[in-house]
Every structure is written in C-alpha cells, then in structure tokens.
Amino acid sequence: RKEVEQDPGPFNVPEGATVAFNCTYSNSASQSFFWYRQDCRKEPKLLMSVYSSGNEDGRFTAQLNRASQYISLLIRDSKLSDSATYLCVVNMGILTGGGNKLTFGTGTQLKVEL
C-alpha cells in the first residue's frame, strides 16, 4: 500500500461546479497535512495546510479525518484558473538529524472547462 494515495483523475468539471478530492494515508502517526498545487511543468506550491477542525480559505475547504486516515479538499465555484494537479502531502515525522519527512501523493488532475 502506498503511504499516500490519491485518485489521479482527471476530474473534468464545468466552470462553477463544486469538486472534491480525497486522499488516504497509511501512517496513523502522521503529524500534519497539506494540499499543494502544481501547474503543468512547474514547481509545487502550498495551497493550504489541513487542520483537525477543518479549515477554509475562500473557495477552498480542507478537512482531516484522523480516524479514517483521509483528508479532503473541496473547491467551490470552480474557475478555469483552478485547472492544475493537486498534491496531497503528509508530514510523516522527523527525519534522522532533523527536517521533516514530507510524503507526496501522485496528485489529482483537475480540468475546469467552459
């Protein structure tokens, strides 16, 4: 089983739609969780952190379910500019010597269409 699993998609949705992605992780001791966005042929960038109580940033809502070991990302009122790959990232803990072991999912591709 992969440490972090995502549906690769693509999710093709019309502009204005609501779309949700899920991600599951295998290590119950994982400490923190993130969604990163990656545009085609570009570097990943932090979209939002995911907190136990759930958090919202404009049209984006992230939820964490520790009991079931999954996190979700909800995008409301999709825009063409939301087209990208969304990476689920799990902080698996401290690496030997320090630093954090960030484990990345393979990403879910979203295409928003007119």
Place this chain on the structure above:
Amino acid sequence: NAGVTQTPKFQVLKTGQSMTLQCAQDMNHNSMYWYRQDPGMGLRLIYYSASEGTTDKGEVPNGYNVSRLNKREFSLRLESAAPSQTSVYFCASSGWTGGTYEAFFGQGTRLTVV
C-alpha cells in the same frame, strides 16, 4: 524574493556523463531536500540535509551524491548518468513561515539521459 533558485532548468546528458545540479535558498531555512518526479510516481526524496554540515539518504539515493556547501546551498551530483535518471528534479527548503510549516520548491530541472 528569490526563494529557492535551481540551475540548470534543462539538461541533456549522454549515458555515463556527470553533472551537478545547483540549488540555493535565501530564506535562512535549515532543511533542504532533493526530489525527483516521475509520471505516476509522485515526488520521491533522493537526499536531504537537516542542517548545514549534515546530509542523509532519502528513498531513492542510488546513483546520486549531495553536498551541503553552506546553509544556503545544497547541490546534487550524478557521477555517471543512466537513462533511468531521466526525470524532473526539484530542490526544496522548508521552515516555518507566518505560523505555517511550508516547503518551498525551486523551478525544477528537466534532465534527459540518452
């Protein structure tokens, strides 16, 4: 704001050639990382450096070496390139920014080994 600067952006090597990928960050982060990204595999950690003067192996270190030259710079060396090392390479640094733990990535190096 430069963030993480990575060079070169593109490189074509012949099998057996060597090269060094350069990375520098100006955010005063202790931790720096090298990842490779392949289709369907997500980002995989090659090597990391928790602090100046220390380096450790990640998931896929074979065929690579690294040097943490100082706090700012972390280089990745391919001593004898192989076609299996064709990939997109990302350097990253991580730390706390405004209360959020975040990894910042360079723009990536697209390496082709023929």
